[in-house]
Amino acid sequence: MYFSTAGIETAIWVPPLVAFVVSFFTSMGGISGAFLLLPFQMSVLGYTHPSVSATNQLFNIVAIPSGVYRYWREGRMVWPLTWIVVAGTLPGVFIGAVVRVTWLPDPGLFKLFAAGVLLYIGLKMMRDLRKQSGRNAGKNNSEKRFQTLMKNWRSDDVTSRPSTVTGFNLRRLGFTFYGESYEVSFPGIFSLSFIVGIVGGIYGIGGGSIIAPFFVTFFGLPVYIVAGAALMGTFVTSIAGVAFYQAIAPFYPHLSVAPDWLLGILFGIGGMAGMYLGARSQKFVPARAIKWMLTGIMILTAAKYVFEFFK
Structure with missing residues (x-):
């Protein structure tokens, strides 16, 4: 099948299948998977136009609600923290989109x-994984209680x-x-979210895969809440990002700026299923194994891009 905006041709089942596999694993760490789908689109599918960022954010819009729903069902949404993140990343993602094009x-x-x-x-x-391996006691009591709860948690149990x-x-x-008890600085969270919004707007990932490690490492927040x-x-800022890329597309007639809607939706459908099933399976898979897998993929992909740039 030919995708005209992306300028690529691939089988119609490839985008949803790849997105399903990626999101199934990354959702266990509270990440949408967009940061891995973008290298796949660029290196495997050959989609290198600026519109690849907008298409990647379209994937987030379609895929993320199933994961958020799961966290909400389990009572793990701290809404004030969520709205600080949204307020900080929204202006940043607009700046990032302009920088990209x-x-x-x-x-x-x-x-x-x-x-x-x-x-x-x-x-x-x-670095964080190596630190944790040297001190298993770093897993605090709340995390242990949470893991015990989730092993016995049922989908119809929403009272706790x-x-x-x-x-x-x-x-x-x-x-x-x-x-x-946890306390965080409002200006600190907002400032970090703004910077991440710029990076996420450029890269087309919404920023979740960047901001979550920062929250856990620098602010000491539990990963079960941060996710x-x-x-x-990422969902809200991706909506803004896609709308902004679509709006500025007429000002860049020589570039492919607006998202490839069909390709993004196909990725999103696969991601929606993968993210929901990944969230359900999270408690059965060791978190360290997932993080080491993601770490290896990211470092190898980065090395490949650097090699291609300088060769």
Whole structure:
């Protein structure tokens, strides 16, 4: 099948199948999988136009709601944290879209930028995993209680809510997670979200795969809470990103800027199924195994892009 906007030809079953497999695994870590689908589109399918970023964000729009629904059903959505992420990333994603079509339309330069993003995330995850391996006690009591709960959790059991908001203003956000209290800086979360929004707008990933590791590492937030907020933030900003790319497309008649709607929806359908099933299967798969797998994929993909740029 030929996709005119993307300028590529592939079997109609390839996009949903690839998105299903990618999202099934990445959703276990609270990530949509868009950061891996973009290299697939560029390197395997040969889709290197600026519109690949918008198409990738269209995938997020279709795929993410099933994952967010699952987190909401399990009472793991801290909505004030979610809205801070959205408020910070929204303006950033517009800036990122302009940067993408104005300064990074060349496939080679964009691949180099993508390599930098992937390499940073991959090395950061590797460092965190190595630290954790040296101190198994780093798994706190709330995480142990959560894992015990999830092993016995049923889809019809929505009476237990593990998190409660204890305070929210323009300075601090406080909440509890299974009896343990957490407090984060409103300006800190907002500033980080803004920067991530710019990067996500350029790269076409919405920013969730970048912001989640930051929240866990620098703000000390539990990954079980961060995942839902990161995905929801990615969903909202992806809507804005797709709308913005579509709106500015007429101003760049010499470039393919607007998303390839059919290709993005096909990716999204596969991602929707994969993300929901991945969220359901999360409790049966060791988190460390998933993180090491993602780390390896990101570092190898980044190395490949750097090699292609300099060869």
